[in-house]
Each structure stands twice: as structure tokens, then as C-alpha cells.
Amino acid sequence: MAGRLLEGGMVRAARVRATLDEVELGDHVCWRMDPAASLLTDVRAFVADGALYGDKIVVVGGHGDTFHVSREGVPSSSVVLDRSETAGADSVLAAVRREARTAEREGFRSVRVLAERRPITAHDGVEELLDQELRLDQFASESGAIVVCALRPAQWDGTTLEHVTGVHPHEVGTRAVHPAFRMFSTGADTWSVDGVIDAEGAPAFSAALRAAVLRAPMLRLCFDALELIDAAGMRALVDTVRRVPDHRVLVEGANDTVRLCWELAGYAGADLRVVMSA
Incomplete structure (x- = not known):
């Protein structure tokens, strides 16, 4: 598909990735997880590639209770941000940008952000979630970071799922319905x-x-x-x-x-x- 040449020569275009192994710098990925999957168990290769290429892993808690992360499942240099640090759209982006700046000072190539998204039903909650995703997408585009948003489709109503998927340029996993457009x-x-x-x-x-x-x-x-x-x-x-x-x-x-x-x-x-x- 057509794409746009960004700063640094990177072209951004809507793409479907077969697996997380295929993600690239600047990707903002909607990962439709298998119902039985756990976030970090299924991304060991993704995490290992991060270590190989010199990326820092940043795990972001979603709405609701923060998912449980085993410290054995991520490198010691990784950062886990709990719900209190990411309560709103501004705080999510501020926390991720802070970790990206720290990673740069520490000599990492970039950051690989993993965020499990929880279902939202309230109208204002959906608007906040979309705002959050657009901000994360702009962050990925500007910084070259990799941002993976994991969600379990069975937990979401179809309308909200379509809204959220449409603001991710990249997608991985089982797709019941491909979004008609992406922004x-x-x-x-x-x-x-x-x-x-x-x-x-x-x-x-x-x-x-x-x-x-x-x-x-x-x-x-x-x-x-x-x-x-x-x-x-x-x-x-x-x-x-x-x-x-x-x-x-x-x-x-x-x-x-x-x-x-x-x-x-x-x-x-x-x-x-x-x-x-x-």
C-alpha cells in the first residue's frame, strides 16, 4: 500500500504482520491475542529480538487491574509501569516518553512498548482510549519506537473493537473482520x-x-x-x-x-x- 516518507527515511504504511517477529521500528501494532494466550508468554521471541537489537522493553498496564508480569519473562533492564503511573492519556504518553529518554541515555537503540488493553464501554472512556492510541501512534512515528497493543477480541464489543483497531496502522493475529480503514x-x-x-x-x-x-x-x-x-x-x-x-x-x-x-x-x-x- 502507499506510504509516506518520514524523517530518517522511514516509510509508514498500513500493514498486516504475520507474527510479532516481523515488527519494525516505528510500528504501532494492534495484536489480537488468542483467548488462551498470556501477554509475555507469546512474545518471548519479540522480547529476545529486543535484547538482540538493543531495545529496552517497557510494559504498560491497561485499563482496570494491571495484568501480572513475571520478572523471569523479561530482561532485567525492562520497566513495568503499573496502573497508577498510566491513569490517563497524558500520563501514559508522559511515562512512555520518559522511559524512551532514559533508554536513549542508557545506550539502547529504541524502546519496545507492550500494553495490554482492557475493554471500555462508557462513551467518554472510548474517546479517551482513542486519544491515547493516537498519541502512542504519533510517538511511534516520531521516535521510531515499537508499540504493541495487545487485546483479547472476545472481551470487546464489536463497535469499540473496530474503533480501536482503526487507529493502529499495523496488525498481528487472528482477524475476524479487517477494519475498513486505518488512520x-x-x-x-x-x-x-x-x-x-x-x-x-x-x-x-x-x-x-x-x-x-x-x-x-x-x-x-x-x-x-x-x-x-x-x-x-x-x-x-x-x-x-x-x-x-x-x-x-x-x-x-x-x-x-x-x-x-x-x-x-x-x-x-x-x-x-x-x-x-x-
Whole structure:
């Protein structure tokens, strides 16, 4: 799939990884775990590769009770962050960035972050989780860190699972339904959108877009790899931005079909808060 060249020559694009052995620097992975799996038992090769390449392991507790981690399962240099250190979106990112800075001073190549995600049902909780994931994705994109978010699909309702999966550019594990689109960081206040945004995917797109727009008065969406956005998707884009005062979105790289649909829907030039260009 199409990707964007980032600082340092790294290209970021939506990909499916067969196993955790295939993850690379800058990957933000949604790992759909087997129901019987335990987090660190199934990532021994991932942890071993971290030691081989000189990466520091950082384990982040999820929502709810922190999962149990055996110290025998990770290198002595690893760091385990408990729930009290990662209570909100800001504290999660602050803790991970702190460990990344420490790892750099200690001579590690990068950090490998492992985070088990717990189900969220409250509406504001889902919004916070999406914000958290977008921040982690931007961190991975900017720093070259590897971030793996592990979740057990059977514990999640389908709608929330779709929302969360859509803000991970990379995926590992059993996939019951592949997300119709993915939205991921490709620069400062810049997000690439990959796939198809139709009536089914519009709510997830709206939720992800709102979380991103709230943090940037001017946001860039890159549609280079977007195949199609239908009337419901375009309405979600326009309505989401309109609900956030004094914020704008610049859409770049849309193909001929997407731009034509945009014009036929009457959005071209009608609302300067969302501008679409080639």
C-alpha cells in the first residue's frame, strides 16, 4: 500500500504482520491475542529480538487491574509501569516518553512498548482510549519506537473493537473482520487514512477524527491511500470538524474519484473549515 516518507527515511504504511517477529521500528501494532494466550508468554521471541537489537522493553498496564508480569519473562533492564503511573492519556504518553529518554541515555537503540488493553464501554472512556492510541501512534512515528497493543477480541464489543483497531496502522493475529480503514500518524498534526470510509465505517472514522482534531487547530489528512469515501463518510468528516470550533482540516492527496464525489456532494468551496486538494 502507499506510504509516506518520514524523517530518517522511514516509510509508514498500513500493514498486516504475520507474527510479532516481523515488527519494525516505528510500528504501532494492534495484536489480537488468542483467548488462551498470556501477554509475555507469546512474545518471548519479540522480547529476545529486543535484547538482540538493543531495545529496552517497557510494559504498560491497561485499563482496570494491571495484568501480572513475571520478572523471569523479561530482561532485567525492562520497566513495568503499573496502573497508577498510566491513569490517563497524558500520563501514559508522559511515562512512555520518559522511559524512551532514559533508554536513549542508557545506550539502547529504541524502546519496545507492550500494553495490554482492557475493554471500555462508557462513551467518554472510548474517546479517551482513542486519544491515547493516537498519541502512542504519533510517538511511534516520531521516535521510531515499537508499540504493541495487545487485546483479547472476545472481551470487546464489536463497535469499540473496530474503533480501536482503526487507529493502529499495523496488525498481528487472528482477524475476524479487517477494519475498513486505518488512520495513522505520518508527521506533526498529519494523519494518513487508508482503505474505505463508507456508512459502516463512518462512526469509527468520526471518533478517530474528533480525537485528532481536538489536539490541533489545523490538521492535515492524507488521502493518498484512501480508495473511497462515500456520502456517509464525507458527512462524518464535515460534521465532526464543524462540532469543534476554530479548527480546520486540510485534505491532501485525494484521488480523482474521491474529489469528484466531494464536488458532487456540494462540499467543494462550501465550507472552508474542510478543504480538499489533489
